[in-house]
Amino acid sequence: MPAMTTQRLTTISHHIDDEQGLHPEATGEFTSILNDLTLALRLISRDVRRAGLNDVLGLTRDTNVHGEQVRKLDTYSNDVIKRAMQRSGHICVMASEEDEEIVVTDIVNNRGKYLIVFDPLDGSSNIDVGVTIGTIFSIYKRVDLTSDEAGSVEDVLQPGYKQEAAGYALYGSSTVLVYTTGHGAHAFTLDPTIGEFLLTRENIRTPKRGKYYSVNEGNYYYWSENIRQYVDYIKTPSKDKSRPYSHRYIGTAVADVHRTIIYGGIFMYPADSKAPNGKLRLVYEANALAMIAEQCGGRASDGQNRILDIKPNNIHERVPLFLGSKEDVFEAEAFFMGEHPLQQIL
Numbered sequence: 307m308p309a310m311t312t313q314r315l316t317t318i319s320h321h322i323d324d325e326q327g328l329h330p331e332a333t334g335e336f337t338s339i340l341n342d343l344t345l346a347l348r349l350i351s352r353d354v355r356r357a358g359l360n361d362v363l364g365l366t367r368d369t370n371v372h373g374e375q376v377r378k379l380d381t382y383s384n385d386v387i388k389r390a391m392q393r394s395g396h397i398c399v400m401a402s403e404e405d406e407e408i409v410v411t412d413i414v415n416n417r418g419k420y421l422i423v424f425d426p427l428d429g430s431s432n433i434d435v436g437v438t439i440g441t442i443f444s445i446y447k448r449v450d451l452t453s454d455e456a457g458s459v460e461d462v463l464q465p466g467y468k469q470e471a472a473g474y475a476l477y478g479s480s481t482v483l484v485y486t487t488g489h490g491a492h493a494f495t496l497d498p499t500i501g502e503f504l505l506t507r508e509n510i511r512t513p514k515r516g517k518y519y520s521v522n523e524g525n526y527y528y529w530s531e532n533i534r535q536y537v538d539y540i541k542t543p544s545k546d547k548s549r550p551y552s553h554r555y556i557g558t559a560v561a562d563v564h565r566t567i568i569y570g571g572i573f574m575y576p577a578d579s580k581a582p583n584g585k586l587r588l589v590y591e592a593n594a595l596a597m598i599a600e601q602c603g604g605r606a607s608d609g610q611n612r613i614l615d616i617k618p619n620n621i622h623e624r625v626p627l628f629l630g631s632k633e634d635v636f637e638a639e640a641f642f643m644g645e646h647p648l649q650q651i652l
């Protein structure tokens with residue numbers, strides 16, 4: 307009888323502590339921030355799971371049975387993260403999809419040397435139909451570590467390659483947290499009975515080419531001719547049976563990206579005539595997803611430029627996104643730039 311093999315039982319707190327060992331200059335502040343963030347994600351997960359029951363539980367649009375103000379789930383998620391990030395005093399400034407301006411932490415004489423940018427609830431329009439939604443986050447060091455001034459918008463507008471950590475939470479059939487500190491990307495699944503995120507996939511690796519493409523085909527006639535040619539190409543049966551690809555599209559970027567980094571293939575939100583810079587946000591969506599994709603061995607670009615190299619000009623700017631298996635993204639880029647060999651003979 308072969309000896310039983312036992313899977314290591316690793317919580318995200320264990321993993322964050324272990325990762326701290328990989329950063330010799332770490333002082334525990336960063337670890338404290340990540341642990342505070344996981345508390346916020348567990349609270350959001352709990353309330354996302356109840357969302358469908360609000361009406362049944364008598365949680366009206368205005369006040370619930372306890373007379374408490376019932377707020378929209380994305381507003382609630384936004385507040386939970388901001389409150390969790392105030393605790394440590396290590397965060398000097400925040401930016402959120404839900405707030406027009408930066409949020410400077412209100413701790414007196416705050417010397418925090420980190421900042422967080424986040425989309426508290428990506429895909430929230432899917433809540434009412436029980437489709438997976440998620441939270442996306444990035445953590446940076448502030449630009450001037452010697453400053454004792456409040457954090458500023460310059461701290462928030464750093465290029466994505468400056469990220470210290472990035473990740474996302476998926477509220478689907480289970481709650482999954484994927485994060486990286488630059489040493490691979492790792493997935494944890496929440497066991498709600500004990501409130502712990504347990505390691506389920508370490509060092510996720512994306513296949514160098516996949517069989518799925520994920521894009522809103524409803525925008526087909528708004529895309530450039532080159533993008534239409536690419537999508538037509540991957541839908542056309544090939545002799546070696548490598549094509550057609552299968553189409554998958556959930557409409558929540560975090561969920562579509564997660565499937566893409568696990569199974570391979572490509573997720574795209576290209577620019578189109580309605581959205582000349584695409585729909586997804588650079589600062590608090592694309593940068594985190596791009597860092598995760600690269601840590602899994604994949605690629606993320608705007609069709610030409612590496613996402614992580616793009617210097618943001620404003621908090622809410624949008625960016626086209628091509629993300630996934632390296633070979634698939636390179637092929638899409640060749641079509642996007644009109645340089646694919648097949649386009650020369652069309």
Ligand code: P6P
Nearest residue numbers: 428429430431522557558559560
């Ligand atoms: P469309 C969700 O609203 C979101 O911001 C992303 O999560 C998602 O990828 C995209 O919009 C879906 O947009 O235009 O396909 O409905």
